[in-house]
Amino acid sequence: MDNSFITLGLMSGTSLDGIDASIIKSDGENNLDIIDNKYFNYPEEFRKRLSSFILNINNRADIEENISTYKSLERDLTLYHSKISKKIIGENKLNIQLIGFHGQTIIHKPKDGYSIQMGDANLLSQELKKKVINNFRANDIKNGGEGAPLTPVYHKLLINKFKINNPTIILNIGGISNYTYCFNDTLAAKDIGPGNVLIDGYLKKTKGINYDKNGDIALSGNINIDIVNQFYEHEFYNVQQKHSFDRNEFDFSFVKGLEFEDAVATLTYFTALIISQNIKKNFDNEIEIILCGGGRRNLALVNHIKKLLKYKIKLIDEFSIDGDFIESQAFAYLSIRSYLNKIISYPSTTNVLNPVTGGEIKINF
Incomplete structure (x- = not known):
């Protein structure tokens, strides 16, 4: 008897560039078939509106004060998710049983008891005539x-x-970097600092560029080691003390005054240093590292990490998995586990007191 579900996972990450969509077949346990992946680029005008809104949100009260803007953005964002969903479902001609809808993180403040992901699951369910699982973190x-x-x-x-x-x-090097450690029955995870957030934030602010393709800009600049040394210890201490991050917790202003290429080179090395030192502090040389997320395409960043760590490092793509879609696949998988009331987080992965399930089912058709 096949207990598998065919599910669609949707992820819009901290880079705010667009939506990753993945269809998988799984039983929510050990079986997995990755059927298809697709990417949808947000229109530039929407990306700018969304980015501008997030930058001005420091707490839940800020959202309440700007609720009409929030609702307008949320509707647009949900309809963009509906558009890519219809496209990937139509191309594969499959009966999608569940949709894992992460939404767009607006603010993440777990110590204050909340993490807010923009996205109207009821509207998405109505649009697609499917069961939607959302609100995975609550x-x-x-x-x-x-x-x-x-x-x-x-x-x-x-x-x-x-x-x-x-x-x-x-x-995983996305906007924020996080790792998962796995060996035998041990599973541990945490955010370990910036990923692309400092580099991309600086590029958008100064030149209107979304990212440093292949790390070419960083490779053309000179690293200012004095600035790195001046700010590194403080930032590393902050990173060590925390388990998860909001994108607004990272500030690139310390490279102000540097030439453009040198600033990008310095931010790239600074990011690699924090990631590497955090891993070194927790693990020895016998560990194998598999890279995924958009940051793995930044050759300058990856080369710095390799030199700083000297561990065995591979790209996840070497295992015939597209490293751009791990998170969208994950939320397709988590939607199954949520639907079946299975555990999705553990004390060793999120600091939760006891293993828990998560996600909420929305049916609106």
């Missing part, structure tokens, strides 16, 4: 956790699928 936070990272249970499935038997880290 139950974890309600039970004393940080609501992040949530991808470790999927990372563990991938490591088993790759038949890796050694201590392994999956290092």
Whole structure:
């Protein structure tokens, strides 16, 4: 008897560039078939409106004060998710049983008891005539956790699928960097600092560029080691003390006054240093690292990490998995686990007091 579900996972990350969509087939446990992945680029005008809104949100009260803008953005964002969903579902001609809808994180403040993801699950359910699972982080936070990272249970499935038997880290470099450590029955995870957020934020602010393609700008500049040394210890201490981050917690102003290329080079090295030192502090040289997320395409960033760590590092793509879609696949997988009331987070992954399930089912058709 096949207990598998065919599900669609949707993810819009901290880079605010667009939507990743993935269809998988899984039983929510050990079986996994990745059927398709697709990316949808947000229109520039919408991206700017969304980015501008998020930059001005420092707490939940700020959202309430700007609720009409929030609702307008939320409707547009949900309809963009509906558009890519209809496209990928239509192309594959499959009966999608569940949709894992992460939404767009607006503000993440677990210590204050909330993490807000923009996205109207009722509207998406109505648009697609499907069951939608959303609000994945709330139950974890309600039970004393940080609501992040949530991808470790999927990372563990991938490591088993790759038949890796050694201590392994999956290092995801998105807007924020996080790792999942997996070996035997041990599963541990945390955010470990900036990923692309400092670099992309600086590029958008100064030149209107969305990202440093291949790390070319960083490679053309000179690293200002004095500035790195001046700010590194303070930032590393802050990163060490925390388990998860909001994108607004990272500030690139310390490179102000540097030439453009040198600023990008310095931010890139600074990011690599924090990631590397955090991993070194927790793990020894016998560990294997698998990179995923958009940051793995930044050659300057990856080369710095390789030199600073000297560990065995591979791209997840070497295992015939597209490293751009791990999180959208994860939320497709988490939607199944949520629907079946299975555990999605553990004390060792989010600091939750006890293992919990999460997600809410919305049916509006």
